Amino acid sequence: MFKLFDLSLKLNGFKIEEAKKDFERILEVPEADFEAFTLQKRKEIIDFHLRNNQFYKELTSGVDTTDWNKLPVISKKDLQKPLSERLSKGYSEKSVFVNKTSGSSGEPFIFAKDKYCHALTWASIIYRFGWFGIDFNASYQARFYGIPLDFFGNKKERLKDFFGRRFRFPIFDLSDGFLEKVLQKFKTSKFDYLNGYTSSIVLFAKFLDRKNIVLKEVCPSLKVCFVTSEMLFEEDKILMEKQFGIPIINEYGASELDLIAFENKNGEWQVNSETLFVEILDENNQPVANGEEGKIVITSLYNKAHPFIRYEIGDIGILDEKSTFKKPILKKLIGRTNDFAMLPSGKKSPGLTFYYVTKSIIEDDGNVKEFVIKQTKIDSFEVEYVSESQLSEEQILKIKDAISLYLEPNLNFIFIRKKSLERTNRGKLKQFQSLI
Template sequence: MAGIYTHLISGFLFPLHEHLKRHASVNVRKSMEQTQWFSPEKIVQLQTEKLRQLLIHINTHVPYYRTLFAELGFQPEEAGSLADLQYLPFLDKSIIRTHLEELKSDQARGLVRFNTGGSSGEPLVFFIGKERVSHDIAAKWRATRWWGVDIGDPEIVVWGSPIELGAQDTLRSWRDHLFRSRLLPAFEMSDQKLDDFLDTIRRFHPKMLFGYPSALSHIAKYADKSGIKMSNLGIQVAFVTSERLYDDQRRQISDTFGCPVANGYGGRDAGFIAHECPAGGMHITAEDIIVEIVDSNGHPLPYGESGEIVVTHLASRDFPFIRYRTGDIGILDDRTCDCGRGLPLLREIQGRSTDFVVAQNGTVMHGLALIYILRDMPEVKVFKIIQESLDFTRVQVVAETGLHPSQISRITESFQTRLGRDVKIKVEQVSEIPAEKSGKFRYVVSKVAGV
C-alpha cells in the first residue's frame, strides 16, 4: 500500500513535473491502464487505427516517407490491417544515418537528439519528440504500477549511461531526492564500490531496484560472498532491462534481495517494447508498439518461431520508427496471460549480452564503461571489444572511413584510463565483424578468469 508521500509524488508533484515539461504522460498512462484490459481483438483494432493515422501523418509531414510512399504507390488512407505494414521496407540504422534530416517531421518542435549503440554495438543518432517521450514514460510507469510500486516509492537505480550520469546537476539531484530515487553508477564494480553500494541500499531501504541484470546479480553475488543479508529490507521488486536476463541471474537477484524480478525489454531507439507482469507474461506495449518477427530474408514468421524483432512505434510522428530492425531475436506467443490483460506477449527475447571486464588492478567494471567510448564516436560503425588478458585488449572497429591516428590514440588512451596505463590496447580496423556461432552478437568478450 502506497504511503502518503508516494501519493503526493505520483498524484501531484510528478504530474506537475510532466506538465511543466509539456509531456502528456499522465493522461497516456491513465488511458493505457484502461486499454490493457481490452480483448486481443479490440487491441488489434486500436493498433490498426493508430497505424493508419500515423501513416497518413508522415505521408504529409515527413519528407523521407512522402518520397517513399510515392515511389511505392502506397496509399496510407487505405491501410486497413496491420499486415499492410508488409508493403513497406524495413528501417535500419544505415537508412537513419543516410536520411537523418529527411526523417524529421516538418511539424516537429523541440526534438531531442539521442545517441545509442543498440544491441549490436553499432552507433546511431536519432531524434525523439515530446509525444514519443510521453508515451515511453507512461508505458514504463504503467508497468511499474503492475508490481504494487509507484513513482515516489524509494528506488535504487544501478545504471551506467552517461546520459543519466552526466545529468546529475543540481536540479536533477534535487528532483531525484524529491522523488526518492538514488542513482548508483554501474561502471566500476571494485570491492570498495560494492561495499558502498550495499551500505547505500541498506540505509536507503528501497521498495524497488532498477538496473542491468548483470550488475544487480553481480552486486547480489558479492553480498552473499560477504555474508551481508539483503533480503530483509522490504524490497518489493527488482526491475531489470537493457540486457538479456538469464535464469541464474533471476535466481541470484531474487534470492539475495528477497523479491521477484521483473524483466523489461526496449531501448532508446525502439521504445519501451515489453514488460513482465507478476503473472509472468512479457506484455508488449501494444498501444504504442507493433512487433513483427521476421526471418533472415525479412519474411514475417508465425507465433512460436524465432526471428528478428522488428518494431513500429505508433507514437513517433516527429521522427518515425516504422518497421525498425532491432537486431534482437525473439519469439511471439499466441497465448493469453493469466493476469487477464489482452496485451500480446513475447515468449522469449534473445540477443543482447554485456559482459564485465577487469582492470589491471583487479577492479571489475561493467562492459558499458568501454562501450560508450566507441559508441560516441560517429565515425565508428560497428565494434567488438575482446579482453584477452589483464594486460591485453583488442578492439575491432569497422569505420566509415579509415580512423585517423589521433582517433586511434583517443581510443587507446580512454581504454587505458579505465583498464590501466600499462595495458596494451590494439585497435584493429576490419571490414566486418561476424556474429558468434550461435548467431548472437557479443560486443564485449572478456577472457579473464573470474569475470
C-alpha cells in the first residue's frame, strides 16, 4: 500500500521510518531496566543543553546541575523571548520544526523541535492511535478543528489534510444548520474515526441526540472517536458513546511536546514514558508522592534544538499510586493553574467546579447548547451561554443555590445569552477564565 502520510513527513525532512524503529527499541526496554534507561536519557539531554544551549546555561547558572531536583522549572514566561535566543548551537529556524502554542493558557510562545525529535513525536502518535486500529496511511478521519481563515494558511492546512487522509469540519459555526451538513457528509463518506476538540464533538453528539440518530448507523465504517484539548466530562462521554455508537478515547497533549497521556484499552490515562519524563511537583518544585496532587512538569528527552527540561505546562494533576517508570498512569487531570477561582473567603476552587455545578442544572432540558464562565471580580462571575430560549428565573435560582452549597454563599452571577461563544483562533473553547 502507498503510504501517503509517511511520504508527506519524509518530504518535510522528518525521518519517520528511522524514528519508528527507534521508538520500537524504546518499547522493548524491559520494565526492570526502564528506570535506569530514563535516568540516562535525562542526563544525556541535560548535558547536551549545558554544552550547546546558551539560554539553558544562563538559566542554570549557579545551580548544581548534577542534582535533578535543584534544576530550575521552566515557565512559559521564560520562553517568551525570540526563538533565535533559545535555539541550541548548530540549529537555525530554517533547520528545525517551528510552531506556536495555541495560547489557551494565556501565555503563547514560539517553540522549536529538531526534525528527529518531531519524527519521534509522530512515531509516538502513530503507535498510540494504532491501539485502536487506526492507520494514518489508510484510515479516513473526520476532523473537528479550527482552520486559518487567510488564503495561504487555509490552503496549507487543506493540503496537510489531504496527505493526512482527513476531512476537516471547521468549528467556528456550530449551528444546527452547519451540523446538519456535517451529518450529511457522514452519510456519504466512509470515515474510520473522529478526532478533534471536545466541546465541538459534544455539540455534534447533542445534535444527534435531538434527532434521535446514532452516527454508526448512518456511517457503519466508524471505529472510534478521539477527543483532545478540552475537559471531557463523564456524562458527555456517556452521551457521545450512545449517539456515536463507538468508543470515546481521551487524549492529553501539548503541541510543544508530544502526546502526554492517552487513554488505553483498559480505560487508563497512560502517560507517554517513551519520549517524555513527567513529574508532579509541589509549590517548592519538589516531587510529590504518587497519589498526591501537584503541578505537571515535563521533560522532553529527545529535543536537542530547544530545551524543555522540567517545563511547567500549566496543568494540575495526580499520578496513580500504581505508576511505574515504564507505565505511569495519570489518575486525574484537574485543570490549568490559571483556571482556579480565588473566592472572598480565601478559598481557591477549580474553575471547572462552577462549570460542573452549572452544567448539571441548565442542561436538564437541552435548551442550553454550551456556556462559559468568567470571573470578573473576587465575588463576581459572568455566565455566557447559547440557548434556544432565555434561562428562566427558576433555573438561575437553582444555579445560585447549588453554587452556594458546593462553593460558598454571596457570590454574584450575571447571565448573558449570546448567539455564539468566543473561541481561540484555533477554535478551542475556554470553559472557565479568571480575569482578576
